[in-house]
Amino acid sequence: MRIGLLGTGPWARAAHAPALSRHEGLDLTAVWGRRPDAARELADRYGARAYDDVDALLDAVDAVAVALPPAVQAELAVRAARAGRHLLLDKPLATTVAQGRAVVEAAERAGVASVVFFTVRFTAETAGWIGEQARRADWFTARAEWLGAVFTGDSPFAGSPWRREKGALWDVGPHALSVLLPVLGGVRRVAAASRGPGDTVHVVLDHAGGASSTLTLSLTAPPAAAGAAVELRGGSGVTRLPESAESAETALARAADALLAAARTGRRHPCDAAFGLEVTETLAAAEALLDGAAPA
The missing domain is CATH 3.30.360.10 (Dihydrodipicolinate Reductase; domain 2)
Known part of the structure; x- marks a missing residue:
């Protein structure tokens, strides 16, 4: 499966890029980041192509892995799902219920697999x-x-x-x-x-x-x-x-295994986007109480 990496920060460099590039079932072919220089540097290191345009990257892959802030992740995950790309996402899925619900609905409508990387669930x-x-x-x-x-x-x-x-x-x-x-x-x-x-x-x-x-x-x-x-x-x-004692890279490789299995079988993984939305709903309700508002 051709996979593109969205994000070039510390988490992408420490876990995503090495795990995806070494995975036998994946071909890390593309990298996009909000800093083009960082995207080119990371892509060169792992023999991938750097893209300046997200939609061009989506045209060139079968799946995306996201290592970006949650609000950015949610927006790009919707675009990727609508393009028919499977989703390997990070936690939290989003920081508002509306954003999280949009990801779930886009994935369901497109019939794409999704896995949210909660580290302890893959160790x-x-x-x-x-x-x-x-x-x-x-x-x-x-x-x-x-x-x-x-x-x-x-x-x-x-x-x-x-x-x-x-x-x-x-x-x-x-x-x-x-x-x-x-x-x-x-x-x-x-x-x-x-x-x-x-x-x-x-x-x-x-x-x-x-x-x-x-x-x-x-x-x-x-x-x-x-x-x-x-x-x-x-x-x-x-x-x-x-x-x-397992590394985040090892755990992320298991999350990639789960994405491949979900894409192959059509069976949802317990840590899919819908579970990510459930977590987001709970956090949003707690945030509302902390801010003095009644939870929605």
């Missing part, structure tokens, strides 16, 4: 653990802590304008939800949301399965306090999300 240890816990129905409550030091440590993403604008809720919130939703069920109600130090937020969720969960999310944690943890409690006891 062997964590994906296996999530699947095992989802088969149990006696969970009582859960807590998820995703504490990053993006703006307090030495992170290549510290200069990201959209992360500074939207904060931890939208950057690491999707990771937490990608673990909790398949285990506890969809979110019936965002019960509470409050702000902490820096961009830290605390969110309380009621799930369709009857359990509740709490999320603590931050990109401004002290580096010594950074880390991620998920704990589930119920009739089966207490269990915690395992750590993984």
